Amino acid sequence: MQNLPTYDDVVAAADRINGHAHKTPVLTSRTVNEDLQAEVFFKCENLQRMGAFKFRGAFNALSRFDAEQRKAGVVAFSSGNHAQAIALSAKLLGIPATIVMPHDAPAAKVAATKGYGGKVVIYDRYTQDREQIGRELAEKEGLTLIPPYDHPDVLAGQGTAAKELFEEVGPLDYLFVPLGGGGLLSGCALATRALAPDCKLYGVEPEAGNDGQRSFKSGSIVHIDTPKTIADGAQTQHLGEVTFPIIRRDVTDILTASDSELIDCMSFLASRMKIVVEPTGCLGLAAARQLKEQVQGKRVGVLISGGNIDMSRFAALLQS
Amino acid sequence: MQNLPTYDDVVAAADRINGHAHKTPVLTSRTVNEDLQAEVFFKCENLQRMGAFKFRGAFNALSRFDAEQRKAGVVAFSSGNHAQAIALSAKLLGIPATIVMPHDAPAAKVAATKGYGGKVVIYDRYTQDREQIGRELAEKEGLTLIPPYDHPDVLAGQGTAAKELFEEVGPLDYLFVPLGGGGLLSGCALATRALAPDCKLYGVEPEAGNDGQRSFKSGSIVHIDTPKTIADGAQTQHLGEVTFPIIRRDVTDILTASDSELIDCMSFLASRMKIVVEPTGCLGLAAARQLKEQVQGKRVGVLISGGNIDMSRFAALLQS
Numbered sequence: 001m002q003n004l005p006t007y008d009d010v011v012a013a014a015d016r017i018n019g020h021a022h023k024t025p026v027l028t029s030r031t032v033n034e035d036l037q038a039e040v041f042f043k044c045e046n047l048q049r050m051g052a053f054k055f056r057g058a059f060n061a062l063s064r065f066d067a068e069q070r071k072a073g074v075v076a077f078s079s080g081n082h083a084q085a086i087a088l089s090a091k092l093l094g095i096p097a098t099i100v101m102p103h104d105a106p107a108a109k110v111a112a113t114k115g116y117g118g119k120v121v122i123y124d125r126y127t128q129d130r131e132q133i134g135r136e137l138a139e140k141e142g143l144t145l146i147p148p149y150d151h152p153d154v155l156a157g158q159g160t161a162a163k164e165l166f167e168e169v170g171p172l173d174y175l176f177v178p179l180g181g182g183g184l185l186s187g188c189a190l191a192t193r194a195l196a197p198d199c200k201l202y203g204v205e206p207e208a209g210n211d212g213q214r215s216f217k218s219g220s221i222v223h224i225d226t227p228k229t230i231a232d233g234a235q236t237q238h239l240g241e242v243t244f245p246i247i248r249r250d251v252t253d254i255l256t257a258s259d260s261e262l263i264d265c266m267s268f269l270a271s272r273m274k275i276v277v278e279p280t281g282c283l284g285l286a287a288a289r290q291l292k293e294q295v296q297g298k299r300v301g302v303l304i305s306g307g308n309i310d311m312s313r314f315a316a317l318l319q320s
Numbered sequence: 321m322q323n324l325p326t327y328d329d330v331v332a333a334a335d336r337i338n339g340h341a342h343k344t345p346v347l348t349s350r351t352v353n354e355d356l357q358a359e360v361f362f363k364c365e366n367l368q369r370m371g372a373f374k375f376r377g378a379f380n381a382l383s384r385f386d387a388e389q390r391k392a393g394v395v396a397f398s399s400g401n402h403a404q405a406i407a408l409s410a411k412l413l414g415i416p417a418t419i420v421m422p423h424d425a426p427a428a429k430v431a432a433t434k435g436y437g438g439k440v441v442i443y444d445r446y447t448q449d450r451e452q453i454g455r456e457l458a459e460k461e462g463l464t465l466i467p468p469y470d471h472p473d474v475l476a477g478q479g480t481a482a483k484e485l486f487e488e489v490g491p492l493d494y495l496f497v498p499l500g501g502g503g504l505l506s507g508c509a510l511a512t513r514a515l516a517p518d519c520k521l522y523g524v525e526p527e528a529g530n531d532g533q534r535s536f537k538s539g540s541i542v543h544i545d546t547p548k549t550i551a552d553g554a555q556t557q558h559l560g561e562v563t564f565p566i567i568r569r570d571v572t573d574i575l576t577a578s579d580s581e582l583i584d585c586m587s588f589l590a591s592r593m594k595i596v597v598e599p600t601g602c603l604g605l606a607a608a609r610q611l612k613e614q615v616q617g618k619r620v621g622v623l624i625s626g627g628n629i630d631m632s633r634f635a636a637l638l639q640s
Contacts, residue, residue: 025347046594051592274596276596
C-alpha cells in the first residue's frame with residue numbers, strides 16, 4: 001500500500017491541466033430534485049474535451065514526461081476514450097503517440113484517433129494480445145506505455161473532476177461515480193476524503209460485471225470475463241493494483257445498475273436535461289435513484305463520466 | 321416607435337428572474353473553433369428551466385402583475401414552449417393559469433402543462449380561433465392575456481439571455497439569434513446595443529418562412545401562411561408590433577437556414593457537443609457556418625434557444 005498517490009497529486013494535476021481541460025459545468029434539474037427530494041448536482045464530464053473525463057488523466061500523465069520520454073513518444077492500447085485522450089494530449093504536448101486498436105474498432109474512432117495525429121497499430125482481437133503488442137512496442141522503440149486507469153498520474157488527473165465539483169458546490173452528503181477499472185473512482189476518492197471527509201462515496205458498475213463490488217467485499221482483486229453490458233466504458237475485467245487499495249480504503253460501497261436502468265437514465269438525461277450521456281455515464285444517476293430513501297433531504301453529487309456514443313446507437317437506445 | 325422597451329427594462333427583468341431562472345452555461349467547442357477559425361460561444365438556453373428561453377419572458381411578465389391581476393389569473397394560447405413557461409411561472413408566483421391548446425397538441429405537452437397546475441382549454445384548430453377564445457376568456461373572467469412574443473415584458477425578459485452572455489464572455493463581433501415572432505431577437509438586440517454596440521447581430525429564421533427577412537427589407541410587417549419547417553419554434557406567421565421596430569432599428573440583417581442545415585447542426589451538437597437542441601435552436605449555428613468567411617478570426621456568439629423535442633422525433637432526425 002506504500003507510495004499510493006495522495007490528494008496532493010490531484011492538486012498538482014489540477015495545475016497541469018489548467019487551461020487545457022475544460023472546467024466542466026455543474027447542472028441541476030428541478031425535476032430530479034423533486035423526484036429524489038434532494039439537491040442534486042451533476043458534474044458533466046460529457047462536456048469535457050473529447051467528451052469524457054479521460055482527457056484529464058491522459059494530459060496529466062503526459063505532462064510529466066521528461067525530455068527523453070517526450071522525444072520517444074507514448075503508446076496506449078484502447079478502443080475507446082482513453083485512446084483519443086492520449087492521442088489528443090500527445091498532440092497538444094508535441095509528443096508522438098502510437099495507439100494499439102483492435103481490427104474491429106469503429107471506423108469513426110480510428111479516424112478520430114488518426115485525426116489527432118496518432119499512429120494507429122491494428123491488432124486482431126481474437127489472435128493477438130494487445131498488452132503484449134503495447135509492451136513490445138514500448139521496449140523496441142523506447143515508448144512510454146500509459147495504461148487506461150492503473151497509473152498514479154492517470155488517476156490523479158481524473159480526481160480533478162471531483163475537486164472541481166466540491167470547489168464549486170461545497171460539501172456533499174453523497175457522491176456517485178461510475179466504476180470501470182477504478183481510475184475515476186480512486187482519483188475522486190482522494191479529492192472527496194480531502195474536501196468532504198464525511199461524504200458517502202459510492203462507485204457504480206454495471207450489474208453484468210460486478211467484479212468491483214466483489215473485490216471490495218472480499219478484499220482482493222476479482223478477475224472476470226469481459227461483461228456483456230451497454231456500458232462499454234465499464235467493461236473492464238478487474239480493478240488495478242493502484243486503484244484498488246485506494247477504493248478499498250476511501251469508498252463507502254460499490255453499487256450496480258442494470259442496462260435497463262441505464263437506458264431509462266439516458267433517456268431522462270436527454271429528454272429532460274438536454275444532454276447526451278453514454279450508458280456508462282448514467283451509472284451514477286441510476287444508483288442515486290436506487291438510494292432514493294437515503295438521499296432524501298441531502299446534497300448529492302452525480303458524476304457523469306462521458307457522452308461518447310455513436311449517434312445511430314444513441315437514437316436506437318432512445319427508441320428501445 | 322414611442323414607448324418601445326429599452327435596455328433598462330432588460331436590466332429590471334434580470335433582477336426579477338434572478339434566483340428563478342437558471343444562469344445558463346456558455347459552452348465552447350474546439351472543433352467548432354477550428355472549423356470556423358473563430359472563437360465561438362454557445363449560450364445554452366436548452367439548459368434553461370423548461371428547456372427553453374421562454375421561461376425568462378413569461379416569469380418577467382407575470383412578476384409585474386398587480387394584486388388584482390394575480391388574483392384573477394393569466395391566460396395564454398400556445399401549443400409549445402410558451403404555454404409551459406406561463407404555466408410554470410404562474411405556479412411559482414401563485415397565479416392561476418389558463419392555457420388554450422389545440423385539440424391535436426401532443427399529449428406530453430398537455431400533460432406537462434397540467435403538471436404545472438395550469439388549466440387547459442382545448443380548441444379545434446380547424447374550426448375555432450384560439451386568439452378569439454383567449455380574448456373571450458380574458459374578458460369574461462378578467463384574466464390577463466400574455467402573448468408569446470409581442471409584449472414589452474416578454475421581450476425584455478428574453479433579452480436577459482444576451483445580457484448574461486455578454487457579461488460572461490465580454491464583447492463579441494457577431495451574435496446569431498433564432499427568429500420566430502421576434503421576442504428573443506428584439507430583447508437580445510436591446511442588450512447587444514447596450515453592451516456591445518459594434519457587434520453585428522443577425523436574426524436567423526427558417527428558409528421556408530422568411531417573413532422576418534422580407535419585413536426587415538421592406539420596412540413593414542409581412543404576413544405569411546404557417547411555414548412548413550422542422551423548426552416548430554419559429555413557425556410564426558409575422559413579427560410583432562413591438563418586436564419589429566426594435567429589430568428594424570437594432571439588427572444587422574436577417575438570414576435563413578434550411579431544414580437540412582438544421583438537421584446537420586442538430587446532429588453535430590448532439591454528437592460532438594453532447595447537447596440536445598431542438599431544430600429551432602440550431603438556427604444560429606447554421607447561420608454562423610454560412611458566414612464562415614466573415615467570422616474568421618472573430619469572437620462569435622450563438623444563441624441556442626431551446627431543447628424541447630420529442631425523443632422519438634429527435635432519434636428519427638438523427639438517423640435521417
